[in-house]
Amino acid sequence: MTEHPSVPQRLVALAEAALTQTRAGRIGWRPTDDEDAFLFSGSKTSLIIDRFPSSGYFEFRVLNERGTIVEELTRYPVTVDDEDPWPDPLAKQLRTDFTLLSDLHDAARRSAFNIDELLDSALNDIQSDPEGLL
């Protein structure tokens, strides 16, 4: 009998896919009215990656066609001692997930604000005609 992955496992896989596609420039995110949250919409669902600066955690949400949250994955920062010969596998997994959500948030923010394009443009301005900007 095939064992189906759990919902958190599927959400992690979804976040990984979203990160890969965002970095490849195949999907775009947009800013929302929550300045720490970014949105990607498909045809039937939306994804939100949100950061809570006060508590330092990330939340990855899946919304349905009505805009209702149907699933969410929350990851807090976890400290794992890398020197520990027998590290807790769950803590290691949680740390990996946290890094994934953090990377996704960063990639989504860069996509939403066209940060790479802006930086390229600024660099181009500086390198091509530094005197013209004075």
Next chain:
Amino acid sequence: MILSRTALTAWWDIPWQDWLGVAGTVLGCIGLLYTYFQARDAKTAAENAETAAQAASKAVESTQSQLRANMQSMLLPGLQRVSQELDDAIGRGFHAEVRASLDRWRFQAGHVRGLLKLESPEPRTVIKALQDSVALASIATAELLENQKPVLDSCRQARKSIASACDEVTLLVGKNVTQVPVNETETTQ
């Protein structure tokens, strides 16, 4: 030897049993011809029936698309009204009114989406715009409830996406309503 003897036999000498054989062959040929014509008629009738069925199917499709276009054009003013109500509520700065308008938008957008799903091909740009707007409306509602920001700051992106979705739907409905149904085009040719 037998053949030559048969050939030499005069026709009036042929026994009646053999005549029965000859008559049977002739009747068989006539039957074959009759069957052939019957089959040809049946084929023509089947082809005619298929053409009629195709025409009927096209007519049904055309009617359905006209009905969908009519339904969309009926729902469009509802969408525009909610968008207008949202703007008015933001102008007055009433949190509760804005939240109610955002909820109404999510509800109305759901109706339009349902109709758009039946379109072929699916209008992906419009569907994506609607999906964006409902998700942003949901975020804006949470912002209005959880934070003490000014109303406009809590739903600026939602308002923008709602206006954009309204524009996309208006364009699509305009296109669908003015489209001449397939069967009408054929009859005018």
